[in-house]
Amino acid sequence: xxxxxxxxxxxxxxxxxxxxxxxxxxxxxxxxxxxxxxxxxxxxxxxxxxxxxxxxxxxxxxxxxxxxxxxxxxxxxxxxxxxxxxxxxxxxxxxxxxxxxxxxxxxxxxxxxxxxxxxxxxxxxxxxxxxxxxxxxxxxxxxxxxxxxxxxxxxxxxxxxxxxxxxxxxxxxxxxxxxxxxxxxxxxxxxxxxxxxxxxxxxxxxxxxxxxxxxxxxxxxxxxxxxxxxxxxxxxxxxxxxxxxxxxxxxxxxxxxxxxxxxxxx
Amino acid sequence: xxxxxxxxxxxxxxxxxxxxxxxxxxxxxxxxxxxxxxxxxxxxxxxxxxxxxxxxxxxxxxxxxxxxxxxxxxxxxxxxxxxxxxxxxxxxxxxxxxxxxxxxxxxxxxxxxxxxxxxxxxxxxxxxxxxxxxxxxxxxxxxxxxxxxxxxxxxxxxxxxxxxxxxxxxxxxxxxxxxxxxxxxxxxxxxxxxxxxxxxxxxxxxxxxxxxxxxxxxxxxxxxxxxxxxxxxxxxxxxxxxxxxxxxxxxxxxxxxxxxxxxxxxxxxxxxxxxxxxxxxxxxxxxxxxxxxxxxxxxxxxxxxxxxxxxxxxxxxxxxxxxxxxxxxxxxxxxxxxxxxxxxxxxxxxxxxxxxxxxxxxxxxxxxxxxxxxxxxxxxxxxxxxxxxxxxxxxxxxxxxxx
Numbered sequence: 168x169x170x171x172x173x174x175x176x177x178x179x180x181x182x183x184x185x186x187x188x189x190x191x192x193x194x195x196x197x198x199x200x201x202x203x204x205x206x207x208x209x210x211x212x213x214x215x216x217x218x219x220x221x222x223x224x225x226x227x228x229x230x231x232x233x234x235x236x237x238x239x240x241x242x243x244x245x246x247x248x249x250x251x252x253x254x255x256x257x258x259x260x261x262x263x264x265x266x267x268x269x270x271x272x273x274x275x276x277x278x279x280x281x282x283x284x285x286x287x288x289x290x291x292x293x294x295x296x297x298x299x300x301x302x303x304x305x306x307x308x309x310x311x312x313x314x315x316x317x318x319x320x321x322x323x324x325x326x327x328x329x330x331x332x333x334x335x336x337x338x339x340x341x342x343x344x345x346x347x348x349x350x351x352x353x354x355x356x357x358x359x360x361x362x363x364x365x366x367x368x369x370x371x372x373x374x375x376x377x378x379x380x381x382x383x384x385x386x387x388x389x390x391x392x393x394x395x396x397x398x399x400x401x402x403x404x405x406x407x408x409x410x411x412x413x414x415x416x417x418x419x420x421x422x423x424x425x426x427x428x429x430x431x432x433x
Numbered sequence: 434x435x436x437x438x439x440x441x442x443x444x445x446x447x448x449x450x451x452x453x454x455x456x457x458x459x460x461x462x463x464x465x466x467x468x469x470x471x472x473x474x475x476x477x478x479x480x481x482x483x484x485x486x487x488x489x490x491x492x493x494x495x496x497x498x499x500x501x502x503x504x505x506x507x508x509x510x511x512x513x514x515x516x517x518x519x520x521x522x523x524x525x526x527x528x529x530x531x532x533x534x535x536x537x538x539x540x541x542x543x544x545x546x547x548x549x550x551x552x553x554x555x556x557x558x559x560x561x562x563x564x565x566x567x568x569x570x571x572x573x574x575x576x577x578x579x580x581x582x583x584x585x586x587x588x589x590x591x592x593x594x595x596x597x598x599x600x601x602x603x604x605x606x607x608x609x610x611x612x613x614x615x616x617x618x619x620x621x622x623x624x625x626x627x628x629x630x631x632x633x634x635x636x637x638x639x640x641x642x643x644x645x646x647x648x649x650x651x652x653x654x655x656x657x658x659x660x661x662x663x664x665x666x667x668x669x670x671x672x673x674x675x676x677x678x679x680x681x682x683x684x685x686x687x688x689x690x691x692x693x694x695x696x697x698x699x700x701x702x703x704x705x706x707x708x709x710x711x712x713x714x715x716x717x718x719x720x721x722x723x724x725x726x727x728x729x730x731x732x733x734x735x736x737x738x739x740x741x742x743x744x745x746x747x748x749x750x751x752x753x754x755x756x757x758x759x760x761x762x763x764x765x766x767x768x769x770x771x772x773x774x775x776x777x778x779x780x781x782x783x784x785x786x787x788x789x790x791x792x793x794x795x796x797x798x799x800x801x802x803x804x805x806x807x808x809x810x811x812x813x814x815x816x817x818x819x820x821x822x823x824x825x826x827x828x829x830x831x832x833x834x835x836x
Contacts, residue, residue: 176553183550187536187543194538194579270533271551272510343461427513430506431450 184281226364230396233304242393243361243386249290250327251352256282257331258338258345265433275426279331308396315392326411332418336425360386381410441485446517448478477503479658488632492645495655501638523602526552531592537581552599562598570594606637646670674796692800695732696790700725701806716813720777727767734793737770744783778823779810
């Protein structure tokens with residue numbers, strides 16, 4: 168009974184915290200919500216120019232003969248951005264809400280969860296737009312595999328939330344974690360086939376190493392359904408799912424252990 | 434009739450803080466020093482057990498650092514005790530800091546919904562009570578403005594309004610009653626009484642002993658992390674204020690002095706007609722007594738009292754600033770207080786002054802200086818040959834000559 172009501176009020180609070188994240192994000196900025204579109208578009212433009220034109224990265228053509236590096240890139244970059252924003256946002260959500268933690272009680276995990284929730288909204292919008300563009304290019308499989316993509320988003324959210332729990336709790340005790348994670352994410356994106364395809368000759372030698380990184384499977388899965396119009400392989404998906412559950416379990420346990428003293432340590 | 438059930442229970446609660454001498458928030462410093470913090474343990478609470486029954490208004494009192502606020506934070510689950518357990522039944526609302534969690538950029542409306550959700554109100558309940566909340570806070574049209582544009586009073590009122598309208602079964606309050614203007618304070622007190630009459634349980638932490646004695650049924654007195662006494666409000670408050678007086682000592686001027694020290698009376702002297710200090714006054718002449726004070730922190734509604742006694746120890750009178758309605762909202766820093774007499778009605782003799790600074794109730798004493806001034810009254814134009822005070826009555830003799 169209390170469990171049910173506490174779950175219900177937690178859900179409402181999560182919704183409110185998420186709305187707060189979203190509302191405060193672009194308050195007082197002139198372009199407002201347009202910024203959430205400008206950022207990915209600019210990133211896309213920069214990466215496309217640098218890697219397509221300068222380095223001549225040349226991924227396999229996608230389904231129905233789409234051959235666009237920009238689309239190839241976005242299929243993995245959008246999920247990646249969700250992941251990295253959620254992790255960094257989770258760190259900020261605890262430090263930035265110190266007064267809330269010190270003066271009120273509510274389940275602390277809702278703060279990283281609200282950061283994940285706010286980024287999920289952005290991800291949804293971006294994914295929606297990407298799907299429309301893919302359809303415009305004649306990639307009708309993107310629509311057909313939409314349910315699979317949704318499942319992938321859920322798994323990605325689990326992974327990101329787990330990671331967010333882990334690093335945000337540690338960051339309360341060691342503020343280095345924030346700076347450290349900035350660097351880790353910078354390196355991590357290059358260890359993940361987001362910007363380049365796995366089929367690149369130079370990449371082949373490090374294939375085993377890259378495959379250990381669960382984000383590699385993440386990028387490959389999203390690309391399968393969106394860009395190549397096929398189901399992810401069972402191994403790719405299985406590894407991604409397993410890694411997400413493990414990360415969530417670790418994050419949950421660590422956070423639970425550290426949350427009892429957060430009000431004092433912040 | 435059976436006793437009401439226990440709704441708030443602390444069982445043998447201990448809470449340890451680390452007094453940090455050196456904190457290494459960064460990994461590098463931690464590795465270099467081989468440890469994260471250099472600290473010693475400090476037990477803010479040690480083996481505290483409390484049982485608060487349904488419908489009770491329960492007060493926690495004690496000196497600063499006695500553990501009462503820590504106890505409140507343990508009861509509200511903000512802090513987790515190192516030992517022991519805490520159990521609270523029913524819907525809980527806490528007024529620890531009003532408007533905690535307000536986001537400055539968001540409007541009052543958005544913040545009400547967020548804060549309400551933190552306190553456990555569902556969106557539907559909030560919608561129903563929204564008008565009531567805004568009304569109670571008296572922020573009016575400002576409700577759609579970002580709260581950063583609010584005056585501090587509006588901010589606090591809105592925070593209070595949300596928390597109180599949660600309609601909690603158990604309400605925890607930490608010394609927030611001293612906010613807002615008098616009208617709002619009265620509204621708050623009415624609301625507390627209303628909750629209390631509705632059979633809700635209220636747990637409050639306070640320094641202001643008058644409020645505690647007045648509002649609470651039972652009080653727990655904390656000292657150094659332990660509960661010294663739990664019982665009916667009046668008994669415990671009396672025992673506590675007596676113990677505060679126990680800190681009495683002989684000060685450098687050779688007089689008895691005691692008090693908690695938030696306000697200190699640093700000097701007391703008479704001024705004569707020319708504005709010079711004097712210890713000799715004339716009976717029936719104008720006189721002015723000046724008290725110099727200093728505060729160590731802002732003090733709400735302090736009361737100054739002057740007791741005049743004869744050399745033999747007879748109390749002539751005690752004059753207080755409270756009883757003539759001279760009540761500043763807040764005193765901070767230093768300054769002086771004057772007590773002016775147009776005609777000092779004391780008769781020839783030696784007198785002594787005991788001067789004190791207290792809270793509104795005059796139970797909690799900030800500073801008491803017994804017999805700090807000895808002064809002499811010389812014969813003046815008051816024509817009463819003996820005694821201590823000239824009442825200045827009118828004599829009238831009417832003669833009926835024998836026929």
